[in-house]
Amino acid sequence: MSSPRTIADLEELKALVGQQIGTTDWIEVTQEQVDLFADATGDHQWIHVDVERAKEGPFGGTIAHGFLTLSMLPSFGAQLFSIGFGAARLNYGLGTVRFTNPVPVGSRIRATATFEEVNDLPKGTQVLTRYVVEIEGVERPAVVAQQITLITG
Secondary structure: OOOOEEEOOHHHHHHOOOOEEEEOOOEEOOHHHHHHHHHHHOOOOHHHHOHHHHHOOOOOOOEOOHHHHHHOHHHHHHHHEEEOOOOEEEEEEEEEEEEOOOOEOOOEEEEEEEEEEEEEEOOEEEEEEEEEEEEOOOOOOOEEEEEEEEEEO
16 A cells, blocks of 8 residues: 555645545454454444354354444545644544445455545534445445544644
8 A cells, every 4th residue: 555645735635525535455354353342342242253153143254343344444544645734633423324234254344535525614624534445355335434524723
């Protein structure tokens, strides 16, 4: 993967609205990641952590938590771009989020990002970024989400 694109100023950011910024590298989702996420969140549903039982389940094995996949958005974004202006970049929330396909443990995922909107607010600049997380070899994406970031200062 090449270095992330540095977006120098607000004008450059606004000019990128509607354009796909890029595609991240593939990363493997491991059982260790899933287990650590289960420990961190207290979500130990068998479909995620019980390897033997999950073999007989609807997906033939364990799957990642949807929120684990969603939590990877900041990492995906950091692979693709950095904002080179403003004092801070704050996670302001999420717009729409859809978990459209389970992510089997052992599969590889990657994401694309597109800036959808850039809005000037009294608090700073609000950026809406659409991420599509795909699973290698699978047509339908795993997650489609809109992340909202506030750039201050």
